[in-house]
Amino acid sequence: MKTTRPTAGRSAPPTLDTHAIHDGLREAAERIGLTAAELEAPTVQQTVLEELTQAVPALADLTRQAGQQLDVHGAVRFTGLPVASDVALIGLLAAFGQPTSRGNGAPAERLVYEVAPDDVATGPTNLSKGRAAQKPHTDSPVQHRPHEFLALACVTGDPTGGGLSTVARADDVAAALDARDGGATTALLREEKFPFLDTPLGLNKPPVIAPVLRRTSEGQWRVRFRHDALVAGFQRHPDVAGAAHREAVDAFTTMATDPALTATFQLAPGDMVLLDNTRVMHGRTEITGTAERRLKRIKLFGEGRAT
Numbered sequence: 292m293k294t295t296r297p298t299a300g301r302s303a304p305p306t307l308d309t310h311a312i313h314d315g316l317r318e319a320a321e322r323i324g325l326t327a328a329e330l331e332a333p334t335v336q337q338t339v340l341e342e343l344t345q346a347v348p349a350l351a352d353l354t355r356q357a358g359q360q361l362d363v364h365g366a367v368r369f370t371g372l373p374v375a376s377d378v379a380l381i382g383l384l385a386a387f388g389q390p391t392s393r394g395n396g397a398p399a400e401r402l403v404y405e406v407a408p409d410d411v412a413t414g415p416t417n418l419s420k421g422r423a424a425q426k427p428h429t430d431s432p433v434q435h436r437p438h439e440f441l442a443l444a445c446v447t448g449d450p451t452g453g454g455l456s457t458v459a460r461a462d463d464v465a466a467a468l469d470a471r472d473g474g475a476t477t478a479l480l481r482e483e484k485f486p487f488l489d490t491p492l493g494l495n496k497p498p499v500i501a502p503v504l505r506r507t508s509e510g511q512w513r514v515r516f517r518h519d520a521l522v523a524g525f526q527r528h529p530d531v532a533g534a535a536h537r538e539a540v541d542a543f544t545t546m547a548t549d550p551a552l553t554a555t556f557q558l559a560p561g562d563m564v565l566l567d568n569t570r571v572m573h574g575r576t577e578i579t580g581t582a583e584r585r586l587k588r589i590k591l592f593g594e595g596r597a598t
């Protein structure tokens with residue numbers, strides 16, 4: 292008998308509604324009034340969080356709840372945030388880790404990086420400046436230690452219903468692979484044999500060679516994955532991985548893009564999704580609207596990480 296998978300896909304990240312504190316947060320952030328450059332220092336970020344929490348006491352409960360959801364699901368979504376304010380976003384995110392410009396955007400690194408189609412950009416440019424769909428991936432796969440967290444805040448949506456956000460959990464993808472072949476594919480993906488190369492900007496740099504999957508002592512799966520970074524790595528460094536490893540990546544890609552394992556949702560202005568970049572992959576469907584879809588992308592180092 293043929294088994295069929297559920298067609299509904301996974302549920303989207305749990306949502307925390309912040310409309311009630313929108314104005315309070317925005318006004319408190321305006322009073323603080325720091326620039327992006329001034330917001331880079333972790334001590335400043337913590338002070339901003341404290342000042343925002345003093346002005347808006349409900350923030351303490353919000354960050355506690357969000358932290359719990361992030362632990363359980365690897366993802367949480369806020370609605371109704373004053374996303375125009377970088378101070379508000381960085382202050383809120385400082386509760387979960389250390390927002391950093393390091394590795395956020397190329398060639399120029401930014402604390403708050405704008406993800407928006409740039410149709411007039413010429414030459415090799417960052418993929419997040421295009422309109423194409425992005426397969427589920429983790430960010431910063433070509434860094435020796437990828438950022439632990441990632442936030443995407445929506446300033447302007449795609450009014451035609453394109454640019455939908457997708458997420459897929461490493462636990463779900465690994466479990467589905469294991470159910471199919473008893474662990475053969477995930478065993479290959481845990482080997483330190485995968486050459487990641489930044490495309491299109493870093494093709495001539497040495498690859499970062501790392502496993503796609505790791506398993507924690509608690510049995511949780513951790514992922515580093517970007518399909519185009521691996522395709523480029525296999526092409527330029529054909530001796531690092533064997534045919535079996537390439538096939539394992541193909542199998543992983545197929546599973547990670549399976550609608551049954553993917554949650555799809557639309558970010559609206561004022562929404563921000565916060566992801567554990569080591570457990571949950573994200574992507575988006577093609578941007579189809581002519582109006583500008585604009586997200587702010589913020590990358591965070593995990594708490595306690597030596598910098």
Ligand SMILES: O=C(O)CCC(=O)C(=O)O
Pocket residue numbers: 406419425430443454455456573574575586588
């Ligand atoms: O546009 C999106 O929704 C996601 C963009 C993205 O994944 C990225 O810039 O890393």
Ligand SMILES: [Fe+2]
Pocket residue numbers: 428429430573
């Ligand atoms: Fe990304």
